[in-house]
Amino acid sequence: xxxxxxxxxxxxxxxxxxxVGTPGExxxxxxxxxxxxxxxxPAVQPFIPQYGGWITSTVLDERQExxxxxxxxxxxxxxxxxxxxxxxxxxxxxxxIYLAEVYQEYRDIENDNSVDLDLGYIGxxxxxxxxxxxxxxxxxxxxxxxxMNDRADGAxxxxxxxxxxxxxxxxxxxxxxxxxxxxxxxxxxxxxxAKRVFAGGTMSRGIGNQELYxxxxxxxxxGDQESDxxxxxxxxxxxxxxxxxxxxxxxxxxxxxxxxxTSYTTGNEESDIQAFAAQAGVNWFLPxxxxxxxxxxxxxxxxxxxxxxxxxxxxxxRGNDTGFLGFGTFVGGYALRPQLANLHVIRGGGSFTPxxxxxxxxxxxxxxxxKYSYYMKHRAxxxxxxxxxxxxxxxxxxxxxxxLRWKVLYxxxxxxxxxxxxxxxxxxxxxxxxxxxxxxVTLVF
Numbered sequence: 001x002x003x004x005x006x007x008x009x010x011x012x013x014x015x016x017x018x019x020v021g022t023p024g025e026x027x028x029x030x031x032x033x034x035x036x037x038x039x040x041x042p043a044v045q046p047f048i049p050q051y052g053g054w055i056t057s058t059v060l061d062e063r064q065e066x067x068x069x070x071x072x073x074x075x076x077x078x079x080x081x082x083x084x085x086x087x088x089x090x091x092x093x094x095x096x097i098y099l100a101e102v103y104q105e106y107r108d109i110e111n112d113n114s115v116d117l118d119l120g121y122i123g124x125x126x127x128x129x130x131x132x133x134x135x136x137x138x139x140x141x142x143x144x145x146x147x148m149n150d151r152a153d154g155a156x157x158x159x160x161x162x163x164x165x166x167x168x169x170x171x172x173x174x175x176x177x178x179x180x181x182x183x184x185x186x187x188x189x190x191x192x193x194a195k196r197v198f199a200g201g202t203m204s205r206g207i208g209n210q211e212l213y214x215x216x217x218x219x220x221x222x223g224d225q226e227s228d229x230x231x232x233x234x235x236x237x238x239x240x241x242x243x244x245x246x247x248x249x250x251x252x253x254x255x256x257x258x259x260x261x262t263s264y265t266t267g268n269e270e271s272d273i274q275a276f277a278a279q280a281g282v283n284w285f286l287p288x289x290x291x292x293x294x295x296x297x298x299x300x301x302x303x304x305x306x307x308x309x310x311x312x313x314x315x316x317x318r319g320n321d322t323g324f325l326g327f328g329t330f331v332g333g334y335a336l337r338p339q340l341a342n343l344h345v346i347r348g349g350g351s352f353t354p355x356x357x358x359x360x361x362x363x364x365x366x367x368x369x370x371k372y373s374y375y376m377k378h379r380a381x382x383x384x385x386x387x388x389x390x391x392x393x394x395x396x397x398x399x400x401x402x403x404l405r406w407k408v409l410y411x412x413x414x415x416x417x418x419x420x421x422x423x424x425x426x427x428x429x430x431x432x433x434x435x436x437x438x439x440x441v442t443l444v445f
Contacts, residue, residue, distance in 0.1 A: 058440030303342020
């Protein structure tokens, strides 16, 4: 599960930058420095290559249920970009990720080295940028990312008009390395690689500083399955969202999604999917010294009373499958790392830059963030994640995260954090507190 957590992504939004991803990408989004993950804008002069890269070295320590696992994670990214004209450019990025065990007690992992094509696509746009087309391996983000937010191979078209804006895409996931495929769900996915087709998009309308959008996505599972162990998960998602700026210091977002389709129970019977998910948040930036901000977030994923595993398409035991399962990214606390299913998550916190008033620029760029998380089950009789918190109680627990980001130099950054989760009534009395700590550096070149 650690490697799966490592391969989660966050994606962004504007010509020349959005297709590369925003800070954090496949690591921990809140621990990265924004500029480190941005590529240069397409050069006006054609056929002049731009290139660069970065190295991130991280140490992670996880402690739960009487076990300890300390690992090191080293990532090397190399990118090349070249414009063919003002309207056409190419971007290619390779990656090498090495995960190694440093210390373990009652837990174990195998050292793993993954080398592959991270991104590789061609971008086109019209002279007025009202039409944009991307072909190749890129990030696909739908709405806030609950439904889909990851890399895939495919095409995306964006159309902008004075009436509505459209974003349409089609993508395939079967070309990734089998064991590092971020779309893996079943045991056959892990052995053969998840072979999924996604198609859909969003339609949005801006009204002043506010934006309203609708989304629709169909996911078709084309993976192999055994005749006596059917595992294909076919899902469709329909959603409504809005986001905007209330004032210079206050912005918000909200999105709700309904999931339908078909899955298979543990007894090989076909079941209907009837699930929901939603998330919302407010960011308030206060005009005071040290640049303080307040953060309030809420997320919900529906559950099923008899579903034993929300990370497996066969987790439903009987009847309709009412547990939400998306293909996006949800960051809900690093110690618990919850799957957004059978769960209500309420988070609050803030951030500040303690040395923002000093003259030294390298000290001004240090920031601290703290968040408190409260977790409660949707269905008291059900479990969360892969079968945790199985006691018939709603209170899952609560926890906190503290995060440091420090851009010491333009090309050198430090990040780190500590998280703790305190189990609630839904866990047995013997359950231990969970902690997660990490620290690392990023060197850009």
